[in-house]
Amino acid sequence: MAGRFLFIILIIFCIHISHANAQNNSSIEFTPQVSLTRFSANPINKLMGPVYGAELVYHKHATDNPAAWMRELNLKSIDVIFNYKNMSGVKRFYQPVEKEFGDSYGLLAGITIPLISFDHFYLDVAPSFGGLYAGETWYTNENPIIGAHLNFASRIALKTGIALNNKMDITGGIDILHYSNAGTRVPNNGMNVVSAGLGIKYNFNRSAGDTITNKTDIFKKHQFDLGANIGRRGVYESKDGLYKTGLYAGYNYRLSHVWALSTGIDAVYYHTIYDPDRNLETYQSNASSFKRWRVGLAVGPDFWMGNLAAMFKYGYYIYYDSLKPVKTYWTTGFKYKATNWFSLQAKIYVHKTEADYLGFGFLMTR
Template sequence: MNFQKPLNIYFLAFLLSFLISNLNAQENKTAQNSIEFIPQTSLGVFTAQNKLAKTAYGGELIYHINTTVNPRPWMKALNVKSFDVVFNYKNMGDIVMVSDPRPNRFGDSYALLGALNFSLLKVKGTELLVTPGLGLGYLGETWFTNQNVLIGSHLNFSSRIALKVTTQIAPSTKLSAGVDILHFSNAGTRVPNNGMNVSSVGLGVVQSLNAKRVIERDTSSWRKPIEYKKHSVDFGVNIGRRGVYRSTDGLYKTGLYAGYNYRLNTVFGLGAGVDAVYYHTIYDPLRNGATYQSNASSFDRWRVGTALGPDLWMGRLALMAKYGYYLHYNSLKDIKTYWTAGLKYNALDWAAIQAKIYVHKTEADFVGFGFLITP
């Protein structure tokens, strides 16, 4: 059974549910949203292991949802200017691999992302912004369509970060210019999964929409910082799937976690803990094709490591990242370190749902979906 599409859809729903839950954070004041269109050309298209050449063209259509009217405490602390819904298109028909310059290997790409727009600096009508985002992407060609050795699936997770400057040229119009990096990867659910990165530069226009009066409602609880424990412990479990090379089959893994959290304030925290991953299928040299998992290949059922890293809290949602060292890993490739990243959402005061990716160097192992309990 192919679980890749459901897993990706659940992840996008998880992300967008947070976005939707925050759209009504204003009260009885006017909010001015805007639309931005920015044509782009690539500065470079690259992967971690392969050189690519020529140019990709495309652009972004962005809907900015204003958050500056009665922002929540974490929005104010981080200087969040807007929530963004981003549609990204790239024509990559001209892109070729330097080692194998056959044409038409990559086709078009599409991405739909939710993003946060942070204001770094503002001087009169000119503003410097940084916008990280996450979502889903679609790539036109894969190993299964034209033996594209870099991409194993049409559906991918997509992330993007942009650095922009906007300047006012009319009462409701701004010019925007910036650079960004867009990343596609399926987190190992279908292999090959070298991923693709597109660095682009663009010049566009931001048009403000008519200001709207927000419906009056009681949002006093929204403007208060969410209460949190300064010291806490987490116990988590998740399950995920890594693809078999050039196959639609998959190998399942279960991740366990136990850790300690220290909250510095309402936005920032630190966590340290132990990761244990159980292999439902271990590496067998006699069945290399069916059990090989690259840097994640293990001769034992368990690998165990300890990791440390920060959490960035946005209300009940947190971005988490940790770098770790293995205490036990009987690895085919003698891997000593790993890192993890993900999202967790406190659905209850004592429980959270999570999406968590495990990575060796720049290579994704698998993404697991599950929950955390905080007694």
């Protein structure tokens, strides 16, 4: 379910950006990569060995009649990224197993924002988010880091380029790729790979300059949000799951076309609470609760790209009868504004670096 919903979000995002007043000039970039390091969230599972791979990126340049959020970011392009990683050389430092980590195949959507730009040289930052298929998991060969074939992936890159002529660029950069399954299957320590690469970019129709219009996008500064979601956390070393329902009520202040600041109350209902007599069936690590409800207050920014927003909040529990001494949490996710008052959302709850569960639902706005 999580993987299918992710690819639906990606399709919505691609449809959304295709109507975002971007010119039909574009480029394609190919970059072989080698890892600088690789690590898991759990320090017990120390890793060694190289990771080889490559990225193929399609850039749709936003240089003609850009939307207001694009102008505010000075957006360079909206990107579709295919990422491949050969993990055959990766092993755990303790109890190494040959070819324990299967190759990974990722499909991500992202944006490129220029930091420095001269006539023939540029430096960009490029965040992205999407889905990734991992070849091996706990359920195929007891790989303790990856719990599911289908994973969520995020990647941020610092990229530079030198224009050789009107069509070709030599590119290079460094990036970090993270993937995990958001707690839908446990164990779920997740994988992080830091890579460096040198590549080439072909420009189909390099723009000579931006064409800025006087078009004004109107947004509402003050709004109140009321939302709900439902999701499932995996049971340790099992394909079973424990369901939770999340509720949210908050206030959102729009600072600009791109940025908003929001604060609100998160309430999570446990369909199954922790029972010491059924430890393996009900244990949820930092999310283990003796009571049906936990409640927290959170604050953080929203990053808007037209009708699509990335959400980030950090919160403090005002009520949580937890098994472990957990006082804080954070949430992140995406929401897509389908109408002026209704949005679809995907939202993950996290304790420290450990995913609790991923919920899918809606937000109603006034």
